[in-house]
Amino acid sequence: MGTVLTAIIVLLLLAAAFGVLLGYASVRFKVEGNPIVDQIDAILPQTQCGQCGYPGCRPYAEAISNGDAINKCPPGGQSTIEALADLLDVEAVPLDSEHGEEKPKSVAFIREDECIGCTKCIQACPVDAILGAAKQMHTVITTECTGCDLCVEPCPVDCIDMIPIETTPNTWKWPEPPAPMDLIATDRGRGLATSEAH
Amino acid sequence: MSQVFSFHGGIHPPENKKQSTRAPIGKAPLPQQLVLPMQQHIGGPADPLVSVGDSVLKGQLIAEPIGRISASVHAPTSGKVIDIAHYPVPHASGLSGECIVIEADGEDRWIEHEGIADYKAIERTELIEHIRASGISGMGGAGFPTDVKLHLSEDHIVNTLIINAAECEPYITADDMLMRERPHEIIGGIEVIAHLLRPSHILIGIEDNKTNAIHALEAAVKHCDLNIDIVVVPTKYPSGGERQLIKLLTDIEVPAGKIPADIGIVCQNVGTTSAVYRAVHKGEPLISRIVTVTGDAVRHPKNLEVLLGTPFRSLLEACDLRPEALSRLVMGGPMMGVTVDNDRIPVIKTTNCLIAATQQEMPPAPPAQACIRCGMCEQACPADLLPQQLYWFAKGREFDKARHHNLFDCIECGACAYVCPSNIPLVQYYRFAKSEIRTEEREQQKADHARERFEARQARLEREAAEKEAKRKARAAEAAKAQEARKAAAAKPKEEATEQATPDIKQLKTAAAVARTKLKKAQKAFDEAAAGNSEGLAELEQALNDARSKAEAAEKALEAGSPAPSEGGNAELKQLKVAAAVARTKLKKAQDALKNAEDKGLDGIDKLRATVETLENKADEAQKAFEAAQPAETAEKTEAPAKPEPAAEPALDAKALKQQVSIMRTKLKKAEAALEAAESDDERSALQADVDDLKKRFDEATEAFNKVEKAKMDAAAQAGIDLKQLRIDAAMAKAAITKGERALKKAEADDEREQIEQELVAAKAKSDELHKTLSQYD
Secondary structure (H helix, E strand, O other): OHHHHHHHHHHHHHHHHHHHHHHHHHHHOOOOOOHHHHHHHHHOOOOOOOOOOOOOHHHHHHHHHOOOOOOOOOOOHHHHHHHHHHHHOOOOOOOOHHHOOOOOOEEEEEOOOOOOOOOHHHHHOOOOOEEOOOOOOOEEOOOOOOOOOOOOOOOOOOOEEEEEOOOOOOOOOOOOOOOOOOOOHHHOOHHHHHHHHO | OOOOOOOOOOEOOOOOOHHHHOOOOEEOOOOOEEEEEOOOOOOOOOEEOOOOOOEEOEOOEEEEOOOOOOOOEEOOOOEEEEEEEEEEOOOOOOOEEEEEEEEEOOOOOEOOOOOOOOOOOOOHHHHHHHHHHOOOEOOOOOOOEHHHHHOHHHHOOOOEEEEEEOOOOOOOOHHHHHHHHOHHHHHHHHHHHHHHHOOOEEEEEEEOOOHHHHHHHHHHHOOOOOOEEEEEEOOOEOOOOHHHHHHHHHOOOOOOOOOHHHHOEEEEEHHHHHHHHHHHHHOOOOOEEEEEEEOOOEOOOEEEEEEOOOEHHHHHHHOOEOOOOEEEEEEOOOOOOEEEOOOOOEOOOOOOEEEEEEOOOOOOOOOOOOOOOOOHHHHHOOOOOOHHHHHHHHHOOOHHHHHHOOHHHOOOOOHHHHHOOOOOOHHHHHHHHHHHHHHHHHHHHHHHHHHHHHHHHHHHHHHHHHHHHHHHHHHHHHHHHHHHHHHHHHHHHHHHHHHHOOOOHHHHHHHHHHHHHHHHHHHHHHHHHHHHOOOOHHHHHHHHHHHHHHHHHHHHHHHHHOOOOOOOOHHHHHHHHHHHHHHHHHHHHHHHHHHHHHHHOOOOHHHHHHHHHHHHHHHHHHHHHHHHHHHHHHHHHHHHHHOOOOOOOOOOOHHHHHHHHHHHHHHHHHHHHHHHHOOOHHHHHHHHHHHHHHHHHHHHHHHHHHHHHHHHHHHHHHHOOOHHHHHHHHHHHHHHHHHHHHHHHHOOOHHHHHHHHHHHHHHHHHHHHHHHHHHHHO
């Protein structure tokens, strides 16, 4: 009887001690906000284009953390989907074409002769990449432009073009080497399959 | 003599250097056109300073560096700038970059240039600036701007300067020939660099296959005061790699992600030292370099001193190319160089070799086979990496893992691919992986930047909205305050007015109304009592009389209290009229009551009758008073303006006349309409008479009005005053007065107030005068 009582008391004390420890830890190491949202947001391309149906990348990141699909980001394309799948440990699915196709990266260009200085594009630009004032010609700061297309729609004179970014020697990428040849006849098709998968 | 250490790995490919060392350095022919890429170095491209059509002299600066890590570009010969556009540049991608094209005039005329007589006498920064202005960048292959390296002693302790003369890659002999032929230039350059970096000792690392060069350098070093060690290292590829050479000469490994300067070492290529010598001692910017032109497809492989911008084709021609034998043109060495398929690509600062290879010499790469995990690549890797592991990661696009296996420490020397029994193009995989990672990083950076900007914009918008809201609220509050102030200001004069006319009219009015209601009630009660023939009638009557007297008193007080009819007595007239009407109504009521009582044969009839009589009297009085007031009023009205009017023979008010005219007109019109509507003849004739009469009266009135008007105009004309002008002046005077009053209110200082008051008085006087004149004619 005495041993049983001792055991119960010891266990109770232990439970109380750990409870206090856990309670303290939950206060001391409290994490503000949702860290997974930050991680998702870091993967998203930050074009703030809204093609996913959310007003910007962060709202979409929040939606993903709440269980939305990861394939609604055309500017990020397949690589973003893969990175998200990796992060969230879910299946990488192909891009949902409902939200748009993956297009080559581009920047907005204002045909300055035609610009009437209405400032509509300036208001639409999510990253303040358009320079200008009312009744003054506007121009795009190409280094700041994310190519989100949001300025094209509001332009009343259609003087904004989306120009694909040209590859320069500095931005050129080495191509992936061709897959090695098949060693034996039964391997035929396997290399192809792997290269396609990539 | 320094000790020689060793580095891990390395290979011994066939050297193939002898072919191009037989002949001395030749001079490449001057081509017709020179194409100068703006980016011949690592870092930001230079910015053109010339425009199309400009004439340039040899050595003239044509493009300036943009940013710290950048190099200027000079005209290699005299001539004319014929184009600034995109041309194919020597790059693995085969893409185009911005270039300045100079058409040589053949004169090769130098711009005025002068070396620095005593470089030790000038400031170090000035000397480095001179080297920067000469456009020197590393000539070993990477092309890092030299001046940046020369600044390293400022924030690093540099104790060893290593001159890289290893030239380990097969085929290339440019540095070898340079050392053989111009050792004094190299030593001179080392002296300058040593002056800038102040190392405690200087090592020249050279492979043992360059015997002639070693002899030449040793001879030159003898005349030098500096502590220079020529360290002969065994021939092994890639001993010329910076890190490998450092390991060879000092046994120190440069940590991953750091630069040699972090461990106190700076490396310079021999070609660079020669260029520094020329820039400092002769004032010649970097406009030419030595290029090895070799390969089995040229008949006379040799080294050529080539102007930058010279197309490969003219070099190949100078070395007697056999076009039919050429299968592959390689820029750089066979291990690290890249194949180019355009022989118009120009020589740049980093072009050290051009190999025109035959099919036999460089057969196409055999098809790659699967990795068998033999581990030979690991044995060969001079950077101590795991090439096959990196290969798997690159192939599987697991770039993060590749990074963790130090992919970026790979120098892309090609040793692993050289030894690979499966012929896997390993270096291509690493290059692919590296560029993928770099692109990703760039995109990530851009995304972070965009996020920052987006968040900044959001914050700004929110702030602006908040500010707007705050402003709006402030404005609303201010408006409310102003409203209150206005109300208070409006209430004040009223109060004053009422205070003057004590007792309060309003109060009086209310009292009068209350008294009247009471009277009415008493009357009603009395009537009812009278109707019911009840007792207490006398009491009621008493009450009624009380109420009546009270009401009368209240009414009287009201009359007395209401503002004195100062202007024209119009108000008084109205009041009298109202009083008369009230008296009449009362009389009627009393009469009705009397009739009622009489019908019923009651007691209080006499009393009522008396009341009616008094009321009758009152009504008459009121009517009389009203009538008396009315003519007086009209007389006043007509007389007042008549007095000052000299030409007012028909003493009539123009306004009244005008009114009369319009009344007549209306009446006439009505009568005419009635006439038209009339049916019977009698009626018509009667109406006709009316109309005629009205017509006559209308004509008369019109005439009278016209007369008055004309008289007025005449009077004005006589006085020589324009009425309109007068009116405007009067209005202006009035405005001046209000302005003055406002200013007076605002004015605080007494002096100021006095002044304004004086001005106000003057303005008032003027205004009065004007008004008087105006009223004479109006």
